[in-house]
Amino acid sequence: MLDMLFSEHTITTGISLATPILLCALGGAVCSKAGNFNIAMEGFMLVGALFGVVGAYFMGNVAMGVICAIIASVIMTLLYGLFLIKFKGNEIILGFGFNMLAVALTGWLLAPLFGNAGSFYNPNTPSLTKLAIPIIKDIPLLRCLSGHNIIVYLSWIIVIVLFIMMYKTPLGFRLRALGENSKTLDVTGMNTVRYRYLAEIICGVLCGLAGAFLSIGNLSMFTENMTSGRGYIAVAAVGFSNAYIPVTAVASLIFGFTSSMAIQLQGIGFPSQLVDMTPYIITILVIIISSFKKNKDKGSRQ
Amino acid sequence: MNKSWVQSLLRLLVAFAIGLIISSLFILAVGENPIVAYKALLEGAFANKLGVFTTLRWTVPYIIVGVAATVSFKAGLFNMGMEGCIYAGALAAGLLGTIPGLPPIIHVPLCIMGATLVGMIWMIVPAFLKAKYGTNEVIITWMQSYAMTLLCSFLVTEYFQRPEDITSAAQQVRTPFIEPSAALNPIIDPYKLNTSLYIAIALIVILYVFSKYTIMGYEHRMMGTSYDFSIYGGVKTRKMQFWALLISGGIAAIAGAAETLGVNGQYIHGFSTSMGPNGIMVALMGRLNPLGLAISSLFMGAIQSGARAMVRATEVSVYTMNIMISIIVICITADGLYEMLHIKKRQREGD
Numbered sequence: 001m002l003d004m005l006f007s008e009h010t011i012t013t014g015i016s017l018a019t020p021i022l023l024c025a026l027g028g029a030v031c032s033k034a035g036n037f038n039i040a041m042e043g044f045m046l047v048g049a050l051f052g053v054v055g056a057y058f059m060g061n062v063a064m065g066v067i068c069a070i071i072a073s074v075i076m077t078l079l080y081g082l083f084l085i086k087f088k089g090n091e092i093i094l095g096f097g098f099n100m101l102a103v104a105l106t107g108w109l110l111a112p113l114f115g116n117a118g119s120f121y122n123p124n125t126p127s128l129t130k131l132a133i134p135i136i137k138d139i140p141l142l143r144c145l146s147g148h149n150i151i152v153y154l155s156w157i158i159v160i161v162l163f164i165m166m167y168k169t170p171l172g173f174r175l176r177a178l179g180e181n182s183k184t185l186d187v188t189g190m191n192t193v194r195y196r197y198l199a200e201i202i203c204g205v206l207c208g209l210a211g212a213f214l215s216i217g218n219l220s221m222f223t224e225n226m227t228s229g230r231g232y233i234a235v236a237a238v239g240f241s242n243a244y245i246p247v248t249a250v251a252s253l254i255f256g257f258t259s260s261m262a263i264q265l266q267g268i269g270f271p272s273q274l275v276d277m278t279p280y281i282i283t284i285l286v287i288i289i290s291s292f293k294k295n296k297d298k299g300s301r302q
Numbered sequence: 303m304n305k306s307w308v309q310s311l312l313r314l315l316v317a318f319a320i321g322l323i324i325s326s327l328f329i330l331a332v333g334e335n336p337i338v339a340y341k342a343l344l345e346g347a348f349a350n351k352l353g354v355f356t357t358l359r360w361t362v363p364y365i366i367v368g369v370a371a372t373v374s375f376k377a378g379l380f381n382m383g384m385e386g387c388i389y390a391g392a393l394a395a396g397l398l399g400t401i402p403g404l405p406p407i408i409h410v411p412l413c414i415m416g417a418t419l420v421g422m423i424w425m426i427v428p429a430f431l432k433a434k435y436g437t438n439e440v441i442i443t444w445m446q447s448y449a450m451t452l453l454c455s456f457l458v459t460e461y462f463q464r465p466e467d468i469t470s471a472a473q474q475v476r477t478p479f480i481e482p483s484a485a486l487n488p489i490i491d492p493y494k495l496n497t498s499l500y501i502a503i504a505l506i507v508i509l510y511v512f513s514k515y516t517i518m519g520y521e522h523r524m525m526g527t528s529y530d531f532s533i534y535g536g537v538k539t540r541k542m543q544f545w546a547l548l549i550s551g552g553i554a555a556i557a558g559a560a561e562t563l564g565v566n567g568q569y570i571h572g573f574s575t576s577m578g579p580n581g582i583m584v585a586l587m588g589r590l591n592p593l594g595l596a597i598s599s600l601f602m603g604a605i606q607s608g609a610r611a612m613v614r615a616t617e618v619s620v621y622t623m624n625i626m627i628s629i630i631v632i633c634i635t636a637d638g639l640y641e642m643l644h645i646k647k648r649q650r651e652g653d
Contacts, residue, residue: 039440087636092380092440093586097632100579104624108328111619232444239441273456280449284442288427291437 010260011144016217018256019152020045020227023210024234025241025252026155026162027203032243033166034199035179039095040080041207042231043102048073048211050106053120053222054113062126065220066151066212073208074201076102081200085193099231107224118224125220128213151213158206163245175199207231229279236283240290251286255279310589312645317587317633325626332617339618346611347604353611355493359565361603362495363557365502367581368588368595369509370553376513376590377546378526379432383425383443384554385578386450389571390424391417391555392562393454396569397462399480399562409483414501414559421555422548424450429547433540439547447578455571462569475571486564498560505553510592522546554578583627586634602627 024041031038048069055061055068080098083089107117114120128149137146166172177185178195185192210230215222233255241247262275326336347357367384374381395413404412428446431437455475462477486496513519525532525539533539557577562569584602588594605623613620633639 037438083632083636083639087638087642089632089636089638093635094632096382096579096582097628100583101625101628101632104621104628108619108621108625112332117619229448232441232448236441236445239438271456271460273452273459277449277452277456280445280452283445284427284449287437287442287445288431291431291435294435294437 005261005264007264008141008144010264011141011257012147013263014253014257014260015144015148015152016256017259018253019148019155019217020210020213020230021234021237021255022155022249022252023151023158023206023213024231025237025248026158026245027206027210028234028238029241029243029245029248030162030166030175030202030206031199032238033179034175034196035182036084036196036199037091038080038203039092039232039235040076040098040102041203041210041234042227042229043095043099044073044076044080044204044207045211045214045231046102046106046225046227047076048208049215049226050109050211050222051208052212052215053125053220056127056216056220057114057120057122057125060126062128062216065126065216066128066209069212069215070205070208073211074204077200077204077207078197081197084200085196103225106222110222110224119222121219121221125216127216127218127220149213149217151209151217154209159245159249162202166245233279233283236286240283240286242290255282258282309640309645310591310594313634313640314587314589314594316640316643316645317630320633321626321630324629325622328622328625329616329618332619334616334618339612339616339622342615343605343608343612343623345608346615347608352493353607355490355495356607357600357603358499359493359495359603360606361599362499362502362564363561363577364580364584364599364602365596366498366505366557366560367554367577368584368599369502369505369592370550370557371582371585372509372588372590372592372595373553374546374550375585376526377522377543378529379543379546379550380440381425381443381547381550381554382440382582383428383445383447383450383551383578384581385574385576386443386447387421387424387551387554388558388561388574388577389451389454390420390558392558392573393457393477393569394420394555395484395559395562396477396480399484400478401484402481404481404483406483409481410486410563413480413484413563414556417555417559418552421558422552424555425548425551429544429551432547433544443547454569458569458571477569479568480563484563485567486560488564494565496560496564498564501556501560505556506592506596509595513592518542554581557581583631586631589634 024045028038028041051072052065052069056065076098080094083094084091110120111117128151130147130149131153133146137143166176174185174190174195175198178192182192214226234252237248237251237255240251258278262278266272266275329336329339345353347353367388370384371381395417398413398416399409401409424446428439428442431442432439458475458477463475464478486498488494488496489499513523521532521537522542524535525537525542529539558574561573566573580602584595584598587598587601588596605627609620609623612618
């Protein structure tokens with residue numbers, strides 16, 4: 001049973017399950033560092049997913065699908081940013097509202113776009129091709145890293161790029177300063193509003209990619225509320241890692257792998273509800289443990 | 303005092319107007335007349351006896367969950383896990399309801415108390431972490447909610463479901479029917495509106511009296527408005543946070559119990575059609591005010607009951623109503639919007 005749990009198949013599935021969580025969590029981490037505890041990634045991703053299929057289906061081109069997904073998701077984040085930054089809304093309530101808006105909006109759009117409610121599947125819609133990495137694809141175990149679509153590889157590159165951006169460039173320094181203490185940034189005469197919107201746009205691009213991965217990454221299809229809580233697990237990954245990007249990435253991967261193992265467990269007759277529960281239970285445990293830990297750190301510092 | 307009340311109402315009206323305008327655009331987009339659609343909705347909700355009773359039937363759980371949400375929101379806490387509490391309460395009530403041979407005067411309170419207790423216990427972990435370590439309660443309550451919903455489904459399928467129910471045509475995960483002694487009876491017979499209405503009214507009154515006339519209610523309110531000030535004023539904020547979350551969970555569980563004992567007569571998995579999130583909306587739309595809560599619950603109840611009539615009469619989809627509600631929720635906390643419209647005085651930067 002154990003070798004089934006840790007088989008190459010589990011790892012491959014784990015990577016593809018982790019990818020949307022990873023992308024959303026990175027977006028959330030950037031927002032979080034810039035002072036916005038964003039819980040609306042679920043909604044942004046859902047809108048991205050719908051427009052991924054829309055782009056791929058109507059333009060017959062999968063790249064256009066990805067671009068549409070990103071544009072749609074960015075528009076949503078800009079709207080979110082407008083209400084958060086200009087209209088000073090409460091971030092939790094806004095996030096809650098935008099998640100609900102995304103479900104309603106995508107559900108509504110299905111009928112006029114595709115003429116049927118609930119879901120859309122058309123076998124002629126293009127989807128992202130799987131790319132093999134030349135040498136790695138022949139090495140046992142490591143070959144799990146090969147054979148994914150472009151968004152998976154892109155997500156790994158984004159982890160590195162974002163880390164460098166956030167911790168090695170002036171831009172990242174300013175973004176982080178925004179979250180630490182936005183008034184000091186104001187005092188230096190910087191346009192803080194611009195940076196806050198920038199964080200939202202980054203989040204939008206990443207959530208759009210995550211949505212595109214879900215809808216046109218494998219099969220080209222969209223079902224109502226197809227993100228099914230992945231965005232919330234991403235929020236948990238952000239909370240768990242304290243928005244420190246390398247840890248955020250690892251946390252997302254852990255969530256992906258455990259879900260993948262859970263699927264294997266389901267295959268051998270484990271009750272499906274308990275299996276579905278795993279990411280939530282892990283998140284809860286992680287929050288419990290990390291709050292104990294955080295408290296200990298605080299104690300030692302004082 | 304009076305002015306803030308007017309301001310609150312004006313804000314609500316503006317948010318409502320924006321929601322109405324945007325959803326009208328969506329109705330126009332499918333080639334229907336918004337006025338016709340809204341008229342169909344209102345007629346479905348209020349024009350006949352069945353409509354009115356269905357509206358009220360939905361208003362009741364919304365009020366109860368709305369009170370639960372208000373208790374946590376007023377303390378500055380976001381209990382996003384009410385859906386889980388609703389299911390937990392429903393299951394607890396459904397199981398306690400099957401105990402035979404109890405008089406109604408004991409049986410009904412037993413079921414409701416049992417449900418409340420389960421809801422409160424379920425909130426202990428986030429409440430403890432919040433009070434002791436200041437852990438953010440949003441994610442953990444949210445995740446718990448999903449976990450609890452799945453757990454209830456698992457428990458019923460594995461342990462409480464009768465074999466004949468599994469093979470029944472409905473294919474729903476459900477417990478056996480409760481004893482008649484545990485039932486909350488309909489107020490007027492063929493309709494589903496039942497005596498849980500009185501529970502809802504009682505909760506609203508208690509909430510009003512608590513936050514207006516008790517010291518603890520004042521402290522509770524103060525903590526939500528200004529946490530630092532309340533510490534300065536000597537409020538035991540940690541204890542308050544702990545109990546606010548616990549009670550919020552307990553009240554949410556009562557909503558589940560009321561659905562089980564009053565409407566379904568058994569625990570049916572999936573009975574709560576997003577009652578938890580809708581309760582949050584109701585609390586926000588009611589501006590955390592008991593009267594506002596009752597009105598916004600009625601509003602949500604009317605949508606729930608009238609939307610079907612609207613869908614039948616026109617080409618408008620149910621999503622349109624959800625779009626409207628989410629727009630209202632998005633607009634409702636946006637202070638800047640109201641400053642721009644000169645409803646709210648501009649706050650100094652840095653306040």
